[in-house]
Amino acid sequence: MAHKPYYIDEEIIKVPRFEESAGFYTTKQRSANMGKIKGKNSIPELLLRKALWAKNIRYRIHKKNLPGCPDLVINKYRLAIFVDGDFWHGYNWAQKRDAIKSNALFWIPKIERNMQKDRHANASLIKMGYTVMRFWEHEVKHNLSTCVNQILLYVEACKENKIPTIE
Template sequence: MPVFCEENGFYTTAQRSYNMSQIRSKGTKPELLLKKALWQAGIRYKTPKKPLPGKPDISLKKYKLVIFVDGAFWHGYDWETRKHAIKSNREFWIAKIERNIQRDQEVNAYYQSKGWTVLRFWDFEVKGEVGRCLKGILDFL
């Protein structure tokens, strides 16, 4: 069983691994909040069963629109400032998050080349101002 090391105040590698494995990529609270707001506004969307490139959280095929709700840490919100705050395993985390940022740009370019529109919201934007995010979507539609 993974344990917290009280002497040093950090989790063991096994506990850290377990904690990280519990972070979901689908069905997050911000994603569900935005979906609920869309549904209440009368917008019928799909949660793609067959994964689309980049695995969008919401797709509206009729409007050629894909919507992503990105986690601030995982997708590098304010990255140039925040990457200096990473203290442990810096090499790994910086490379991982920078690759995520690059992949997001590649996914955006892919959809745009196919004539689709990509909307991306930060998780904290959805949690704090779901109405503003919903308005952005409705303005597009």
């Protein structure tokens, strides 16, 4: 039997290649700029990690064997945490989608595909018994203590066996 990807039940959003022939042209400078964008160890992610470490919360980072490669995983409590970039993961997408003017034929499907991957990673992790928490980068930057407290409340509830379950 062939392996089915975890997103098999939804049609995959196609993202056009970023090529000159498709009307997309990148200069060496733009390519260099895009290469500097971090997918891991972003400033908001590092802020959250440092704050959790200070509260004696231990975690693993970037677990590749889990769907979506969570930024942080607290194995003991089966908690997967993501820090999503506002632009890359579509924060306030309904309003911002139409504001994209430059290379919209590439960026709109690209961001929508990222959002689709996020939904599928969430569903797969939940199916595996994980609780998933996602924080927007602006939430971590401007309300770090709120994000940390949400995680701490979950951990404390786990310690007391008071995790709400869906039945």
